[in-house]
Amino acid sequence: MSESNDKLIKKKEEWAREKRGLTPQAREEGISVRQNPTASQAERPRLPPGQHRVKGFPVLDLGIQPEVGLEKWSLDVQGLVENPVTWDWQDFMAQPQITLISDFHCVTTWSTFDNRWQGVSFKHLLSVIRPKPEANHVLFTSHDGYSTNVPLSVLNDDDVLIAHRWNDEPLTREHGGPVRMIVPKLYAWKGAKWVKGMNFLPQDRPGYWEVRGYSNTADPWTEDRYA
Ligand SMILES: Nc1nc2c(c(=O)[nH]1)N[C@H]1C(S)=C(S)[C@@H](COP(=O)(O)O)O[C@H]1N2
Ligand SMILES: [Mo]
Numbered sequence: 001m002s003e004s005n006d007k008l009i010k011k012k013e014e015w016a017r018e019k020r021g022l023t024p025q026a027r028e029e030g031i032s033v034r035q036n037p038t039a040s041q042a043e044r045p046r047l048p049p050g051q052h053r054v055k056g057f058p059v060l061d062l063g064i065q066p067e068v069g070l071e072k073w074s075l076d077v078q079g080l081v082e083n084p085v086t087w088d089w090q091d092f093m094a095q096p097q098i099t100l101i102s103d104f105h106c107v108t109t110w111s112t113f114d115n116r117w118q119g120v121s122f123k124h125l126l127s128v129i130r131p132k133p134e135a136n137h138v139l140f141t142s143h144d145g146y147s148t149n150v151p152l153s154v155l156n157d158d159d160v161l162i163a164h165r166w167n168d169e170p171l172t173r174e175h176g177g178p179v180r181m182i183v184p185k186l187y188a189w190k191g192a193k194w195v196k197g198m199n200f201l202p203q204d205r206p207g208y209w210e211v212r213g214y215s216n217t218a219d220p221w222t223e224d225r226y227a
Helices: 003-018 024-029 089-093 122-129
Strands: 074-079 085-088 098-105 110-121 137-142 147-151 161-166 180-182 195-201
Touching: 085 089, 089 161, 110 122, 110 180, 122 161
Parallel strands: 074 195
Antiparallel strands: 074 085, 098 110, 110 161, 137 147, 137 195, 161 180
16 A cells, blocks of 8 residues: 555544534534434435535545556455355446436535446345345455444435446446445445445444544544544
8 A cells, every 4th residue: 555545544534533524513413413403304404514526526535546447347245145256347237227316425524416326226236145134244355455344223214225337438447446335324435435345243343544533433424524
């Protein structure tokens, strides 16, 4: 890893220690800051507390952007599942494809609206691999050495997908192409770029940022940024 990436990672760890980006309200009241806890999704403001909208699509990662050729690409899904799969690119593209539009919230306070993602829905993957009843969490691993954990209950939803296109173009390498995870309800670090593995686990196992001071649950609507 280059020196500048080390610096970026150190800076983000510092942010977690200082709890940067939190609104004054969140600092005072802890993490339970949803403006109106009873508001439905539709009634909520579009921007979560402490976030600002940016134009374009910033790039954020550990600074390693692996080149993963389609011929070499595969997705390995294992652990507590009835039917473990290893999909190569052709297998992956042969699955039913969907398009979903969602907003994207990075913990460093920027958000982008109306990203148009295409790929395979997580619910479809679940129907193929059939998690065992003991499976509760999924640990995602990536080609840059990154990892992140998400509860199965959050992944088992209509807005979660394994994406290979953004705004009608193939997902670029800098944004995690050929394939990344999209979990719109959580801060964006829960969506693994260059995803290569999914491990279905009986209990939680923290990932890269989760062991470096970031929240395990990562709900943007409660400013659930840091542990
Ligand atoms: N493999 C991998 N996935 C990752 C990251 C990373 O460093 N490596 N960074 C996360 C963070 S902190 C964010 S905000 C988003 C950024 O995605 P983008 O670069 O497409 O904007 O990717 C997430 N997924
Ligand atoms: Mo992020």
